[in-house]
Amino acid sequence: MSWLVDPFADFAFMQRALLGCLAISLGATPVGVFLLLRRMSLTGDAMAHAILPGAAVGYLVAGLNLGAMTLGGVMAGLVVAVLTGAVARFTSLREDASLAAFYLISLALGVLLVSLKGSNVDLMHVLFGTVLALDDAALTLLCAITTFTLVTLALIFRPLVLECADPRFLASVSRWSGPVHFLFLGLVVLNLVAGFQALGTLMAVGIMILPAAAARFWANSIGGMLAVAAAIAAASSVAGLLASFHAGLPSGPAIILAAGTLYLLSLAFGPSGSLAARYWPRAHLEA
Amino acid sequence: MALRIRDLTLGYDRHPAVHHLDLDLATGSLTAIVGPNGAGKSTLLKGLTGELPPLEGRIDRGAARLAYLPQLSEVDRSFPLAVGAFVAMGLWHRVGAFGRVRGKDAMRVGEALAAVGLTGFDRRPISALSGGQMQRVMFARLLLQDAELILLDEPFTALDTKTAADLLAVVQRWHGEGRTVLAVLHDMEAVRRHFPETLLLAREKVAHGATDTVLTAENLFRARQMSEAFDDSANLCARGAA
Numbered sequence: 001m002s003w004l005v006d007p008f009a010d011f012a013f014m015q016r017a018l019l020g021c022l023a024i025s026l027g028a029t030p031v032g033v034f035l036l037l038r039r040m041s042l043t044g045d046a047m048a049h050a051i052l053p054g055a056a057v058g059y060l061v062a063g064l065n066l067g068a069m070t071l072g073g074v075m076a077g078l079v080v081a082v083l084t085g086a087v088a089r090f091t092s093l094r095e096d097a098s099l100a101a102f103y104l105i106s107l108a109l110g111v112l113l114v115s116l117k118g119s120n121v122d123l124m125h126v127l128f129g130t131v132l133a134l135d136d137a138a139l140t141l142l143c144a145i146t147t148f149t150l151v152t153l154a155l156i157f158r159p160l161v162l163e164c165a166d167p168r169f170l171a172s173v174s175r176w177s178g179p180v181h182f183l184f185l186g187l188v189v190l191n192l193v194a195g196f197q198a199l200g201t202l203m204a205v206g207i208m209i210l211p212a213a214a215a216r217f218w219a220n221s222i223g224g225m226l227a228v229a230a231a232i233a234a235a236s237s238v239a240g241l242l243a244s245f246h247a248g249l250p251s252g253p254a255i256i257l258a259a260g261t262l263y264l265l266s267l268a269f270g271p272s273g274s275l276a277a278r279y280w281p282r283a284h285l286e287a
Numbered sequence: 288m289a290l291r292i293r294d295l296t297l298g299y300d301r302h303p304a305v306h307h308l309d310l311d312l313a314t315g316s317l318t319a320i321v322g323p324n325g326a327g328k329s330t331l332l333k334g335l336t337g338e339l340p341p342l343e344g345r346i347d348r349g350a351a352r353l354a355y356l357p358q359l360s361e362v363d364r365s366f367p368l369a370v371g372a373f374v375a376m377g378l379w380h381r382v383g384a385f386g387r388v389r390g391k392d393a394m395r396v397g398e399a400l401a402a403v404g405l406t407g408f409d410r411r412p413i414s415a416l417s418g419g420q421m422q423r424v425m426f427a428r429l430l431l432q433d434a435e436l437i438l439l440d441e442p443f444t445a446l447d448t449k450t451a452a453d454l455l456a457v458v459q460r461w462h463g464e465g466r467t468v469l470a471v472l473h474d475m476e477a478v479r480r481h482f483p484e485t486l487l488l489a490r491e492k493v494a495h496g497a498t499d500t501v502l503t504a505e506n507l508f509r510a511r512q513m514s515e516a517f518d519d520s521a522n523l524c525a526r527g528a529a
Contacts, residue, residue, distance in 0.1 A: 037366060159384050162376055165366040172336060172355055173379040173432075220367050220412055 007245040013132050014245060020134045020142050020198045021237030021255065024207055027146030028191040029229040030153055032212035033222070034184065038164045041213070043099060044205045047185075048192050050080040050103040052201060053110030060113060066137050070193055077189030080106050085182055129200030129252045132244070138197045145194040149187050156180050161222060199252040206256035207233055214263040217270025232262050289314040289351060289436055289467035290335070295344035296524075297327070297334040303342065304330040306490045307526055312469065314435075317462040319482035319498070320471045322510055326489045328471040329358055332438045335469075351467070352380065354434035356425055358441045358471070364414050370424055371409030374399055377431025399427040402460075404453050419450040426454050437461055439470040443477070455481060475502060489513035 007014045035044055054076025055069045062068035080102045087102075088095035134142075153160070159176035162169065163184075171177040195204025215229035240255030269276045290312040297305040305327035312318060320328045333339040335346060336355045375388050375396045382388055388396070400406055403423040408416075416424065422442070429437065439458070443451040459481065461468050472478050478485060478498060485501040487493040489510040494501040 037363075156384070161366075161368070164363065165368050165373070166360075166362045166376075168338075168357060168361045169376065169428075171338075172353070173376075174384070176384060221369065222367055225367060 003246065004242065007242060011245075014241065016134045016139060017131045017198075017241055017251065018237065020131060020139055021207075021241065022234055023139075023142040023146045024191075024195055024198060024204075025211075025233035025237055026230055027142075027149040028195055028204070028208040029211045029233045030226050031149065031184075031187050031191050032208035032210075033215065033225050033229050034160060034164065035188065035209065036212040036216065037222075037225075040095075041209050042096075044188060044192065044208050046099050046103040047077055047080070047188055048196070048201045048205045049110075050106040051077045051189065051192055051196065053106050053113055055196070055201070056110050056113040060116070066135075066141065066197070070141060070197070073193040073196065074189060076106060076110075077192065078186060081185035081189055082182065085185060089178065129196060129198050129203060131198040131241075131251045131255075134198060142194050142197060145190050149191060152183065152187060156183055160184060199255065203252040203256050206259060207236070210256065210259040210263045211236065214259070214266035214270075217266040217272055217274045220272055232266075233259065236262060288312070289316070289348065290469075291345075291347040293345045293347075295334065295346060296342045297330050297339055298342050301342070302521070303327075303490065303524070305334065305488070306524075307344070308488075308492050310486065310492065310495060312467055314467055315462070315465040316484055317458070317468045317482055318470070318484040318486055319478040320469060320486045320488055321473070321475065321478060321502070322488040322493070326510070326513075328488055329440050331488065332357075332440050332469070332471065335436075335438055348436060351435040352433070353436045353438065354429050354432040355438045356429060356440060356442055358444075360421075360425065362413070362421075362425075364416075364421070366413070368413050369409065370400070370405065370411050370413060370416070371396055373413055374409075374424060374427045374431065377428035380432065395431060396427075399430040402430055402457060403427045419446050422446060423450065423454065426457050430457065435466055437466055437468045439468070441471050441473065443472070443474065451477075478502065 008018055032044065035041055051073040054072035054074065056072070057076075058065065058068035058070070058072030061072075080099075083102050084095060084099040087093055087098035091098075156176075159170060159174070159180040163177055163180050167177060170180075191208065192201070192204050195201075195207060198204075199207060211229040211232040212225070214232050215225040218228045219225040236259035237255055239258040241251060243249055243258065244251035244254045267274055271277060288311055290310070292308055292310040295305060295308045295310075296303050304325075308331070320331065322328055330339065332355065334341055335348065336353060375392075377399070378388060378392050378395070381392060396409070397406075400409060403426045405420065405423050405427065408420070408424075413421065413424065426442075442454060442458075446454070455477070458468055458470065470482070472482070479502060482498055484496065485498040486495045487501050487506055487510055490513055493510045493513070494506045
C-alpha cells in the first residue's frame with residue numbers, strides 16, 4: 001500500500017498536484033456532463049483552442065504570469081462564446097458552424113501571436129500544463145473556479161436541465177433560456193482556463209469530457225451521472241499522478257490516459273447501454 | 288374575449304403563411320383549426336406563442352397564461368430524465384427555477400399522470416416511452432401548466448383510438464373548466480363531433496364560427512382552391528403597403 005500513499009505523504013509537490021487535480025475533477029466534470037447531454041462534446045475542444053490567443057496575449061504582455069494569462073484566456077473564451085451564441089440565436093447559422101468559424105479565427109490569431117515571440121519553452125507549459133509545479137496562486141485560482149462553478153451550477157440546475165431536454169418549453173414558460181445558455185458557456189471557458197493551468201490547453205478538455213462519457217454507461221439519471229463522472233475523474237487523477245511519479249511519465253497525459261482507460265472499460269462493461277449490455281443482456285422481466 | 292387578432296400577417300422570408308387574419312375567440316371557447324397542408328395553421332400557433340414575430344398586425348391575448356403543444360416536439364428523448372420530473376416542470380409558473388416541488392404540488396404531478404392513464408410511470412426514464420405514451424406525458428405536463436389559453440398542434444396525430452379518446456377527454460375537461468382551447472386537427476369527423484367552433488384557414492380565413500356552418504362542402508372546396516402559393520416573383524402585397 002505504501003506505493004499508493006507515500007508519494008502523496010512525502011512530497012509537497014504531489015500534494016499540490018493532487019489538490020489541483022481534485023479541484024478540476026469536481027468543477028470540470030459536471031460541466032462536461034452537461035456538454036455531453038447537450039450534444040456539445042466537441043464544443044469543449046473547440047473552446048480550448050479559442051482560449052489560446054488570449055493566453056498568448058497575456059504571455060506576450062506580462063511573460064509567464066498566471067494572472068495575465070488567465071485573464072487573457074477567459075476574455076478570449078468569453079468573446080468567442082458570446083459571438084457564437086449570438087450568431088446561433090439571431091441568424092440562421094447553427095451553433096456548431098458558428099463556433100467552428102470563430103474558434104478557427106481565434107486559433108489562427110493565437111498561433112500568429114505565439115510565433116511573433118519566437119519559440120519558447122515556457123509556452124510548452126501553456127500547451128501541456130504544469131501540474132507538478134502548481135504554486136499557491138494557481139491552486140487558489142483552481143479552487144476558486146471550482147467553487148464558483150459548483151455554486152453557479154446549483155443555482156441554474158433546473159433551467160439548465162430544461163434547456164438541454166426541452167429548450168422550446170423553457171423558452172415558453174420563462175426568460176431563462178438565453179441567460180442560462182451564456183452562463184453555461186461561461187462556465188465551460190472558466191473550467192478550461194482552470195484546466196490549462198494544470199493539464200495544458202490540450203489536456204484540459206480530456207478531464208472534462210472523458211469522465212462524463214464514461215458516466216453515461218453507469219447512470220440513467222443526471223444526479224447519478226454527475227456523481228459517477230466526478231468519481232471517475234478523481235480516480236483518474238490519483239492513478240495518473242501515481243503513474244507519473246513511479247514510472248516517470250508526464251503527468252498530464254498520464255491522467256488523461258487513466259480517464260481514457262476507465263472510459264473504455266465503461267464502454268465495454270457498464271450496466272447501461274454498453275457493449276456488454278447490448279450483446280449479453282440480462283434476463284428480461286415479465287412486464 | 289380571450290384572444291383578439293387584427294390584420295395579422297405571419298410568414299417566412301417575406302412570403303405570408305397567414306395573410307391579413309382577423310379573429311376573435313371568446314373566453315372558454317373550444318375551437319378547431321382546420322385547413323389543407325401549408326394553410327398556415329402551425330404558423331398561426333407560433334405567432335400566438337410569440338415564437339414567430341408578426342410581419343404585420345396585432346395579437347392581443349391579455350395577460351392570459353398560455354400553454355403550447357408543438358407539432359414536432361423538440362424534447363431530447365435520450366436525456367436521462369424521469370417521467371415524474373419531466374411532467375413536474377409543468378409547475379414552472381408555481382415553483383420557478385428555484386422552488387421545491389412538494390406537498391400539494393407533488394400530489395398534482397401524480398394526479399396529472401393518473402388523468403392521462405400513466406399512473407406508476409413517474410420513475411420511468413422518458414427514453415423508455417412509446418410515441419403514444421410520450422404524447423400522454425406531454426398532456427400531463429400541459430395539465431399542470433394550468434393555462435387559460437391552450438394551443439395544441441395536431442395533438443392526436445399518430446395515436447391509437449384509445450389514446451386519442453383519453454386525450455380528447457382531457458381537452459373536454461379543459462373546456463368544462465372554462466379554459467380557451469385552440470387545436471389544429473385533420474380528423475373532420477372528430478371536429479364535427481367534439482369541437483363546437485371551427486376556424487377554416489387557407490392562408491386567409493375562409494370561415495370561422497359554429498362548426499357545422501363552417502365545414503360546408505362549399506367552404507372546404509374554397510379552402511382547397513387557395514393553393515400553397517410561394518411565388519418567388521410575387522408582387523408586394525397591396526394591402527400591406529397601405
